[in-house]
Amino acid sequence: MLNRKSVSALVAGAALASAQCTLPTEPLTNNLTFPFRVQVQNATRSEVHNKFMNLYEAGGGDQHLFIGPVGVPTYDFTLINGVINHEPKGVRAVIGGEFSEIDHTTKMFMTERGDPRAIFQPTWACNPDTDEPQIELQFVEMQGETPGGWICVRSSFDGSHEFRYYPPGNELVDPNRECIKVTLVAIEVDPSEIPAYPTTTATTLVTSTVAATSTAPAATSTHDPSALFADLTHLGWRFIGCAPEERWANDGPFRTLSGAMFGSDYMTNEACMAFCEGLNFAFGGTEWSRECWCGNSYAPTREPNTTLASVANCNFRCSGDNAQYCGGDSWLSLYAKCDEEEECENATFS
Ligand SMILES: *[C@@H]1O[C@H](CO)[C@@H](O)[C@H](O)[C@H]1NC(C)=O
Ligand SMILES: *[C@@H]1O[C@H](CO)[C@@H](O)[C@H](O)[C@H]1NC(C)=O
Ligand SMILES: *[C@@H]1O[C@H](CO)[C@@H](O)[C@H](O)[C@H]1NC(C)=O
Numbered sequence: 001m002l003n004r005k006s007v008s009a010l011v012a013g014a015a016l017a018s019a020q021c022t023l024p025t026e027p028l029t030n031n032l033t034f035p036f037r038v039q040v041q042n043a044t045r046s047e048v049h050n051k052f053m054n055l056y057e058a059g060g061g062d063q064h065l066f067i068g069p070v071g072v073p074t075y076d077f078t079l080i081n082g083v084i085n086h087e088p089k090g091v092r093a094v095i096g097g098e099f100s101e102i103d104h105t106t107k108m109f110m111t112e113r114g115d116p117r118a119i120f121q122p123t124w125a126c127n128p129d130t131d132e133p134q135i136e137l138q139f140v141e142m143q144g145e146t147p148g149g150w151i152c153v154r155s156s157f158d159g160s161h162e163f164r165y166y167p168p169g170n171e172l173v174d175p176n177r178e179c180i181k182v183t184l185v186a187i188e189v190d191p192s193e194i195p196a197y198p199t200t201t202a203t204t205l206v207t208s209t210v211a212a213t214s215t216a217p218a219a220t221s222t223h224d225p226s227a228l229f230a231d232l233t234h235l236g237w238r239f240i241g242c243a244p245e246e247r248w249a250n251d252g253p254f255r256t257l258s259g260a261m262f263g264s265d266y267m268t269n270e271a272c273m274a275f276c277e278g279l280n281f282a283f284g285g286t287e288w289s290r291e292c293w294c295g296n297s298y299a300p301t302r303e304p305n306t307t308l309a310s311v312a313n314c315n316f317r318c319s320g321d322n323a324q325y326c327g328g329d330s331w332l333s334l335y336a337k338c339d340e341e342e343e344c345e346n347a348t349f350s
């Protein structure tokens with residue numbers, strides 16, 4: 001097994017040996033026990049090239065992965081049996097969820113649960129800019145699936161990019177939201193230079209402490225018309241409708257509401273509105289059974305329709321209450337805080 005010192009020595013030796021990139025001959029195993037940052041490279045795509053993988057608290061013990069201004073810079077990844085680990089948070093990189101119909105990509109994120117792992121093989125290669133030897137994390141496979149494919153990043157909220165898996169044999173591209181193929185590189189970090197990890201990622205971000213036992217949200221085929229939405233008017237929140245969410249078009253930000261969020265395996269519409277109310281937001285919405293989003297405004301293009309058919313897009317049961325709906329796949333069950341001077345009334349649908 002290669003330790004930190006021997007990597008430095010080998011890299012230094014190789015660089016001295018020649019002005020060209022001469023790769024160390026020491027074979028790499030699928031364990032990297034020294035702390036590293038994960039750098040993303042695609043020299044032809046400057047918007048992502050040389051940016052670093054950040055962790056973003058997602059609730060339920062999960063961490064989302066982003067490059068760009070979203071998330072917390074992370075210096076202490078390790079690789080165990082080909083799987084990227086973040087030991088302090090007890091999570092590992094997996095592939096699953098948020099399947100995109102348009103380009104057949106799937107999210108890569110970190111969790112303590114047993115989802116299929118993203119498997120990598122460390123490989124010596126030459127840095128495209130400096131021509132120095134570097135350790136690339138070559139993507140091998142999504143555990144249990146046909147080997148191959150690659151990791152790509154696509155635009156997400158607030159100028160960030162999120163990590164996704166592009167399966168082998170796939171040729172689909174989302175013309176509005178291309179998933180850019182990237183090389184992941186392990187950049188060794190001196191353990192004494194690892195900054196203290198913040199306990200929260202943002203002041204408005206609340207970490208859910210619930211047990212991580214969630215399963216994939218279940219869409220219901222027929223929407224029960226007697227319970228289209230949870231009536232929260234008694235709490236001072238009115239239902240506006242089922243709003244499009246996570247859309248990538250030139251019609252405003254990616255997220256419909258992006259002021260604050262939390263995820264929980266015990267999500268209800270009441271819990272979400274209580275969270276948004278506590279932070280003084282004017283709008284709140286639930287999505288994907290277990291996510292809660294808050295904000296003070298949303299783009300006019302995200303205004304929900306008042307048809308029964310449009311409400312039926314919010315057909316994922318809440319993770320914390322099977323009798324209510326918490327959004328859908330890229331659909332948000334949207335509520336607004338009622339004005340105290342006025343009657344608090346839900347929108348009507350026909
Ligand atoms: C990698 O590390 C794991 C866990 O410590 C160990 O079980 C495995 O044998 C190691 N593999 C190699 C090739 O060193
Ligand atoms: C950069 O991204 C483009 C778009 O995904 C891809 O075609 C190209 O192969 C990538 N280049 C590298 C070096 O990965
Ligand atoms: C509202 O309905 C119109 C007409 O059917 C449709 O084109 C549009 O996409 C719908 N918008 C939403 C947010 O559902």
Ligand SMILES: *[C@@H]1O[C@H](CO)[C@@H](O)[C@H](O)[C@H]1NC(C)=O
Binds near residue numbers: 231344
């Ligand atoms: C929506 O709110 C009104 C109160 O304004 C209430 O009478 C109605 O029952 C609510 N609708 C549903 C479907 O809960």
